[in-house]
Amino acid sequence: MFDIISFSFNSSLSTNSLGFSKIYLFEDIKKKILIANNLEDAAQSKNKKSLIILKDYSYDEGAMKIIAEKKNLCFLIDIGQMISSSGMRRAVLIAKLRNFLKLANKQGAFYAFASFAKKENEIRSAQELIHIGMLLGINEGQAKFAFRMIGEYVQ
Numbered sequence: 001m002f003d004i005i006s007f008s009f010n011s012s013l014s015t016n017s018l019g020f021s022k023i024y025l026f027e028d029i030k031k032k033i034l035i036a037n038n039l040e041d042a043a044q045s046k047n048k049k050s051l052i053i054l055k056d057y058s059y060d061e062g063a064m065k066i067i068a069e070k071k072n073l074c075f076l077i078d079i080g081q082m083i084s085s086s087g088m089r090r091a092v093l094i095a096k097l098r099n100f101l102k103l104a105n106k107q108g109a110f111y112a113f114a115s116f117a118k119k120e121n122e123i124r125s126a127q128e129l130i131h132i133g134m135l136l137g138i139n140e141g142q143a144k145f146a147f148r149m150i151g152e153y154v155q
Helices: 026-032 039-043 061-070 079-084 087-107 126-135 140-154
Strands: 002-005 022-025 033-036 050-054 073-078 110-114
Touching: 002 026, 002 110, 002 140, 022 026, 022 140, 026 033, 026 140, 033 039, 039 050, 039 061, 050 140, 061 087, 073 079, 073 087, 073 140, 079 087, 079 110, 079 126, 087 110, 110 126, 110 140, 126 140
Parallel strands: 002 022, 033 050, 050 073, 073 110
Antiparallel strands: none
16 A cells, blocks of 8 residues: 655654555655646546546546546545545535545546645554545445555556
8 A cells, every 4th residue: 555745754653564565755756646626627638647636526427437438547535635624624525525436436437545644743554544535435445445556656
């Protein structure tokens, strides 16, 4: 399993003790990540093999179907954004992510989770992140697969 963080990781904690095979620094892999406003914009990049971060997880079944058919894009879902938010914003984000993941599973689109931790104390273990994925409505096997997908698209 893999994770992406946003700070230089020089800690006594090893990646193995956290349950990850490798932790990537966002600055090192940001060339391989695209940012799109919504699924419709993401569908424009359907032929390029890359990770894509959505700003809005709105429901668009047609665009998701196009993306899923090509199997080139992998949605990168920022778990850290959900953890750091609170109140109504968190509730809306969780609801959108649950609907998005249902749609992605239905169409067969790839997705990956990353924590994007900004400090050492924000790093979550792989098991914690898997359980957060399960709270979003996917099973343990799908969550583990999602954490393995980053390695496929970063190399």
